[in-house]
Amino acid sequence: MKPSQPLSVCSGPRSPRSPRQRPSRGLARPDVGLSLFRCGLRLWIFGGILCGCAPRLSPEMVELARDAGAQVECAPLQERIISIVDAMASEPEDGAVSMEWGIPHRRLASKQAILEALSALGVEHRVVSMPDRHVPVENIVVELPGTGAGPGGAPASEVLQLTAHFDVWYTAADDNTSGVVSALEAIAILRNLELSRSIQVLFYDMEETGIDGSLAWWDRYGNNQVHAVLNLDAIAYASDKPGSQAAPPGFRLPSKGNFILGLGNGAARHHLRWMAELSAEIPDSAAFLAVYGPADNEHPATNDFHRSDHSPAWSRGLPGIFMTDTANLRNPHYHQPTDLPDTLDPAFHCGVTRLVVGSMAAYAEAP
């Protein structure tokens, strides 16, 4: 992530900047350059302290996010969830995986549904098989190349990752067919926008066995040019009933489980702030709660924050956000045969998808 620039951000939103406007190096005399560097460093440090400010999204980026989020169509989301769950229900119970817990673990029908949806969209995709892992995985990858020419002027070589796992216990509508469907909707919208950063959508295999799909991916490809990771895992269950939301030990959450939680590491603090701001800007967005610690959340009271596919990014110090309805802390159907489409809140899911799509568009241009 680029450092903040207090002179511009403290006085207001940053103006759009193209790569050609960057000052060239080596033109100033060395001593003058050093003085300027020191001066800039002081301004950056003291400006940051005094203003307490962080890089901000420009009005163009907010507008982009608003427009992108508004393109989400609600009705097809729930229809697609029902379609995938129905397909999984007809899948042989053991699928291709033998699970030590003896719980029906399905992945083939969901994978096939994703591949068919991508083909219908006309989006190039590939299946990356890693059969040599102790748990063999087959991740699905979609690449949406950036242009470097959007309002933020971020380089196209930087990659934003949107991830969702497609393997499930039973026929899990919330965990994680909801995330898969939102990621497919994001592809359908984001591919038509000329965004600066490249976007990589990863449908991970074998998350429920211990995030094997994402670990395999990161082990093979590393963190080359990854700007940030947004991971969707169980994002469609909501309840307005007081007391419907539980919290992990040591934390307090609102009593009503009607918000989407964005868990982040310290590196993702700006992204979480932007998402919180965008949740008020994007029409019909879901209410958002961001929670983040100063570093990687690998401490006794926060280890549970690592329970999904964003964890490898956190472990590498990269900005990562875990979007979730908090699963078992809210949803009584979590990892149960009753996790079915009619238990979900379609309006809430649509609001979350709007926020995800809008935020991805903004992140593709963000400082």
Place this chain on the structure above:
Amino acid sequence: MSGWLAAVVSAGLAAAGVHETGLGVEVARHDGPRQVLLGVGPRLTHRYTASEHTHWFVQGSLERLWLMVPTWGLTAGGGVRRMGPTWRPLVLLEAAAYPSRIVKLTTEDPTPPRLPASSLRVRVAPLAFRLNGTTQVSALEVAPGLGLDTPRETVAFSVSYCSLFHQW
């Protein structure tokens, strides 16, 4: 040279009043709508009293806590204590600040808090005893308080166990 320095420092401290330094175990909690912290770790305290016969004192502490996030804690305050021959309970008002904490942002309030997790606490040490001329022990100290970020909703407290003080 070091002997001279130690002598000068000791003389200065003796002339300036009574100094006590203690080490104990601290459990601290700051639970608000925007900042959360729960931690346990060592607490180093230095206390100053103008003279052996003065009830009033000031003290500062440095804590290092782990559990939710690793953080330093700084407290400063002043209070009064009973200067009995053995039983020396005390009560003080202290301000505490923890720079590292879990932050929460919402749609309604998306701006991160600028100040550390800060609170104002009343520390009560009812089980403080003088063991001999230079050693004191405080078995249990309880410090309930209110957060300074959003006082109406933030609960803050700390508990110290087994603090052992040496008087200089």
